[in-house]
Amino acid sequence: MATVVSKAKKHRQPSAIGVLNLQGGVCEHLDHLERLGVACRPVKIPADFEGLAGLIIPGGESTCLARLLHIFEIDKVIVREFRRGMKLWGTCAGAIVLARVVVGEQPVLGLIDIEVERNSFGSQLDSFRDDARIPAFSSRPLPLTFIRAPQIKKAGKGVKVLLKKDNYIAAAESRDVLVTVFHPELTGCVAFHRYFARKCGLDPYDEKKVPDIDPTWNPVSWTRLAPVSR
């Protein structure tokens, strides 16, 4: 997998965003971060976490992510780095992994005070696209992709609701953690990645250089960063 990373030294300010590379939509996030000129890399083992200003936990299957996080003790590394100041963003399954309460299941990392329900909409036939105006991210309506998505049912103290739908919350944040139940990395929208990069204290390209909806993105853009065949 391609990486764009400055050689971060220990004493330097954290300067890159990592994408947890255990299972799921990893290269899709890396593609978006690269569009914004943000240093980024897939992370898989404890040493990969050095110098990370932020970590994205991508969509995938939350049960699989939870098993692997626990077995390989990556959960401990994430909590340690989080305490040190690393920001977190979970999309879809990633939001479940970060939630303090998961309906009917044990929570995984429990780093944001929300209650989520897994797979709230039904089967793949109920996956859908929508759009919404979310002032926190952009003045334009943004495309949202929900794939077997969870719903945030409750947000606790210190958690700001960023997007409320009929009977659930679709995006929320605390001071250090962002959660979205939809997948900005599966659309041309880079507004969420720009927002998260700034939350991490980084300096992504602005709207003038890369508009909130990048016209050069297409549905197969992810293949550019997918593992190459032999």
Added chain:
Amino acid sequence: MDKKRYELNVQLAQMLKGGVIMDVTNVEQAKIAEEAGAVAVMALERVPADIRRDGGVARMSDPAMIAQIKKAVTIPVMAKARIGHFVEAQILEALKIDYIDESEVLTPADEECHIDKTKFSIPFVCGARNLGEAARRIAEGAAMIRTKGEAGTGNVVEAVRHMRTMNREIRQLAGMPLEEVTGFAKANGIPYELALKVRELGRLPVVNFAAGGIATPADAALMMQLGCDGVFVGSGIFKSDNPALRARAIVKATAYYNNPAKVLKASMGLGSAMPGLEIAAIPEEQLLAKRGW
């Protein structure tokens, strides 16, 4: 299936990348698979090794059994329809599972036509032995591809052959001047527009998993290192000594496929793998990969 729905279906497969999809025949096995970290289960009455042993006509599984499994797990549920049997596919769509495998493991219902998958909203995964086969299935509406391998053998050799063949053909295409593409597409039965797309991307435009004969953590890591996006394990888990342990080990080895120390650790003390079958010992007419075209 409109374009938007097709893209959503391709994107669900993208979310399965780096994961293991396991064949299960009952609720208990489905729960073991989910607990082990499978990203999806394939619900079927008999695993390929048993289908091979029993002979006769293999059909879509009892929908009641698939429904039970769907109820028991929260991860995506897939099920198989016979090649060309679009009514089995209609039934599985009505059952609202997550993905249909139009599979050579079942006895084909049509030797000329595969299912017109564009007529459905539900996604399909199809098997392929080479780039032409993969491209024809994508043109018919498949949202995900897998190698055919030789299911139910516990022998990875055919899956390796199919993946290497696809890789070699993609490399050829990617390095080819434009004027040679027409002839290459014609010779390999690749729709021209898709040939151009694959040439531009240097890979398939959809997710491509390994399937057929994967029985050990090392097999899974091998297929991942050959460039597969994830792994299907059919008979390999529930025909082994200790399914729960082996299932977890294959999940670990798939995630850390390029880390030999971790694959080594995952491979230790798993008990016996499923008994394997030498491909040459299988009568020609019983080879499953030859079904479909």
